[in-house]
Amino acid sequence: MSSKKIVIVGSFGVGKTSLIRRFVDxxxxxxxxxxxxxxxxxxxxxxxxxDINLIIWDTEGTDEIEEIRTSYLLGTHGFIYVSDVTRxxxxxxxDEHKQYLSKNFGNVPIFTVGNKSDLLPxxxxxxxxxxxxxxxxxxxxxxxxxxxxxxxxIAKILIS
Amino acid sequence: MSTSSSNEFIVPIQFISIDxxxxxxxxxxxxxxxxxxxxxxxxxxxxxSVISMFxxxxxxxxxxxxxxxxxTFDVEVITHKDNSGVIILRDRSDFYKRIQKVAQQRxxxxxxxxxxxxxxxxxxxxxxxxxxxxxxxxxELRSPLTLISAFSxxxxxxxxxxxxxxxxxxxxxxxxxIRKLLDDIIELSKLKKGDSKLxxxxxxxxxxxxxxxxxxxxxxxxxxxxxxxxxxxxxxEFLQGDERRIAQVxxxxxxxxxxxxxxxxxxxxxTENHRRAGKTSLRFQVHHKGxxxxxxxxxxxxxxxxxxxxxGLNFSIVRELVELLDGTLKFNEVDTNHTQQxxxxxxxxxxxxxKLPPKKKSTVEQYKFSEKVKVLIADxxxxxxxxxxxxxxxxGNFDTEVYTDPRELLxxxxxxxxxLILMSSSISQIDSIELISIxxxxxxxxxxxIPIIALTVHTSKESMAAYKAAGFKDVxxxxxxxxxxxxxxxxxxxxxxxx
Numbered sequence: 001m002s003s004k005k006i007v008i009v010g011s012f013g014v015g016k017t018s019l020i021r022r023f024v025d026x027x028x029x030x031x032x033x034x035x036x037x038x039x040x041x042x043x044x045x046x047x048x049x050x051d052i053n054l055i056i057w058d059t060e061g062t063d064e065i066e067e068i069r070t071s072y073l074l075g076t077h078g079f080i081y082v083s084d085v086t087r088x089x090x091x092x093x094x095d096e097h098k099q100y101l102s103k104n105f106g107n108v109p110i111f112t113v114g115n116k117s118d119l120l121p122x123x124x125x126x127x128x129x130x131x132x133x134x135x136x137x138x139x140x141x142x143x144x145x146x147x148x149x150x151x152x153x154i155a156k157i158l159i160s
Numbered sequence: 161m162s163t164s165s166s167n168e169f170i171v172p173i174q175f176i177s178i179d180x181x182x183x184x185x186x187x188x189x190x191x192x193x194x195x196x197x198x199x200x201x202x203x204x205x206x207x208x209s210v211i212s213m214f215x216x217x218x219x220x221x222x223x224x225x226x227x228x229x230x231x232t233f234d235v236e237v238i239t240h241k242d243n244s245g246v247i248i249l250r251d252r253s254d255f256y257k258r259i260q261k262v263a264q265q266r267x268x269x270x271x272x273x274x275x276x277x278x279x280x281x282x283x284x285x286x287x288x289x290x291x292x293x294x295x296x297x298x299x300e301l302r303s304p305l306t307l308i309s310a311f312s313x314x315x316x317x318x319x320x321x322x323x324x325x326x327x328x329x330x331x332x333x334x335x336x337x338i339r340k341l342l343d344d345i346i347e348l349s350k351l352k353k354g355d356s357k358l359x360x361x362x363x364x365x366x367x368x369x370x371x372x373x374x375x376x377x378x379x380x381x382x383x384x385x386x387x388x389x390x391x392x393x394x395x396x397e398f399l400q401g402d403e404r405r406i407a408q409v410x411x412x413x414x415x416x417x418x419x420x421x422x423x424x425x426x427x428x429x430x431t432e433n434h435r436r437a438g439k440t441s442l443r444f445q446v447h448h449k450g451x452x453x454x455x456x457x458x459x460x461x462x463x464x465x466x467x468x469x470x471x472g473l474n475f476s477i478v479r480e481l482v483e484l485l486d487g488t489l490k491f492n493e494v495d496t497n498h499t500q501q502x503x504x505x506x507x508x509x510x511x512x513x514x515k516l517p518p519k520k521k522s523t524v525e526q527y528k529f530s531e532k533v534k535v536l537i538a539d540x541x542x543x544x545x546x547x548x549x550x551x552x553x554x555x556g557n558f559d560t561e562v563y564t565d566p567r568e569l570l571x572x573x574x575x576x577x578x579x580l581i582l583m584s585s586s587i588s589q590i591d592s593i594e595l596i597s598i599x600x601x602x603x604x605x606x607x608x609x610i611p612i613i614a615l616t617v618h619t620s621k622e623s624m625a626a627y628k629a630a631g632f633k634d635v636x637x638x639x640x641x642x643x644x645x646x647x648x649x650x651x652x653x654x655x656x657x658x659x
Binding site: 005013032033037038040041042053086087089 | 225263
């Protein structure tokens with residue numbers, strides 16, 4: 001079975017760790033605990049005709065992507081760039097950061113994710129979705145919406 | 161050095177030697193208990209990632225702050241060309257725990273600030289919408305109010321029988337109430353925004369109180385009630401401050417009493433608490449029978465302005481005004497069914513003798529012109545057009561022409577002769593300030609000299625300055641009364657020419 005390294009990046013407090021916890025353990029905590037350095041977790045994704053081990057590197061949140069320790073990012077097969085849909089500051093520099101990752105760490109897939117979709121005002125989700133259409137997917141680590149789908153999508157792309 | 165403190169500087173280190181197949185060749189087991197001969201990748205996903213970097217190259221990689229197996233390590237990975245290598249783990253859990261604590265506080269505070277900024281932006285957006293709404297709403301209301309106010313005033317000057325007079329007076333009173341309500345809403349919005357500045361002028365407090373008494377004595381007596389006003393002898397005759405705001409506070413206190421009065425009598429008292437450093441501390445008290453519903457006078461934040469009960473508007477305004485004037489406000493329930501409203505204000509008073517110029521008469525001069533004044537009315541609003549037209553025609557002193565199309569207007573000022581132009585704030589979406597400059601270009605020599613007066617709802621200091629700078633001789637605020645319109649016109653005309 002093949003293993004692929006996925007690195008989760010994004011600003012602090014956007015819910016990177018919560019997203020992984022939801023995917024790996026199917027748990028969620030409202031408490032915010034800052035990630036220092038990196039945590040590494042693993043989960044096998046079962047696809048129709050192939051299983052794949054995703055080794056997920058959960059990095060410390062930062063507004064400046066250059067501040068992430070380069071050694072964490074070596075040998076990465078794919079990035080997940082997480083932002084918080086309720087905090088525009090967390091997705092304002094998304095294009096710039098994507099360019100940096102592509103330039104320095106090879107032409108690997110970068111998935112842009114808008115977390116905390118559960119906090120969008122119910123009446124304005126479709127309008128907000130249009131505003132956030134530069135993101136690949138909206139997810140909610142709290143409610144679990146689209147989390148499994150996100151990692152399956154990545155797994156499919158990584159084995160193709 | 162004590163043992164405990166020296167321990168802080170001792171970092172446990174573990175060396176793990178990896179063979180060419182990625183299996184553990186040796187480990188000193190100082191931190192992690194690793195089975196010799198077992199694949200290192202099975203020990204933790206971190207090692208699985210790391211081992212994939214052993215690509216038959218000699219490298220030396222450092223990874224700080226790696227969290228695994230309940231510890232935080234600084235890791236060194238040394239690889240050889242034969243795919244064997246060494247992994248060095250330094251357990252720095254205690255150090256990173258301290259860093260984590262600091263980062264936790266910093267990030268929480270940054271997120272909180274970010275969210276506060278966002279909330280502030282939303283509030284500003286909401287406020288801008290509200291201001292725009294109030295502005296549009298007030299503009300829409302001012303035109304019909306101008307007509308009602310001016311026409312009822314005109315009717316009252318004509319020959320009406322008693323029944324008709326009463327009906328028209330009722331009409332005028334109601335229109336004045338709507339006008340006050342409108343001004344109050346705008347005032348409250350301004351106060352909440354912090355847009356209000358205080359005037360610092362000397363005024364006759366005695367005259368102000370007399371006019372309040374005259375006004376409310378008449379008003380209260382209409383409802384078969386009595387109004388009593390007691391002013392203590394030591395209250396200064398003149399004050400130095402914002403006359404309009406002080407009057408607003410007093411009037412709103414009395415209006416409150418009128419709304420919630422269950423008895424037959426309203427009593428208003430003004431006393432002096434003390435004088436210090438050129439300021440007098442004045443106490444205003446209004447007593448009436450009847451209680452005020454609880455919460456009606458509560459203070460609301462800007463975003464909760466819509467929660468203000470319509471009956472509580474006076475209370476809200478008083479509260480905001482008193483705050484602006486740096487005073488205090490209390491509502492007391494007395495003997496279970498009486499209410500006492502108390503306001504304390506510190507106001508400066510002039511230290512030297514004061515001689516104020518006599519106040520202008522509010523009534524209009526009754527001129528009879530030998531020659532009619534030719535007035536051009538440029539206004540596309542049919543209601544205010546009609547109002548100005550009727551008021552001017554009723555005097556018999558004016559010939560009027562109304563223009564609603566800017567092109568026709570320019571043609572008229574070029575080819576015809578007028579004595580005065582009345583212009584609303586916009587015509588066919590062309591702003592009057594822009595239009596006046598075009599008029600000045602197109603007008604014939606005679607029309608270039610005539611006064612142009614603006615009829616507008618925009619009467620802030622900035623707007624007034626802009627009108628004057630653009631060349632308007634005067635500005636009449638909508639809604640206006642017939643007297644206000646005529647007085648301004650007579651003031652700006654060269655009257656002698658027409659007498």
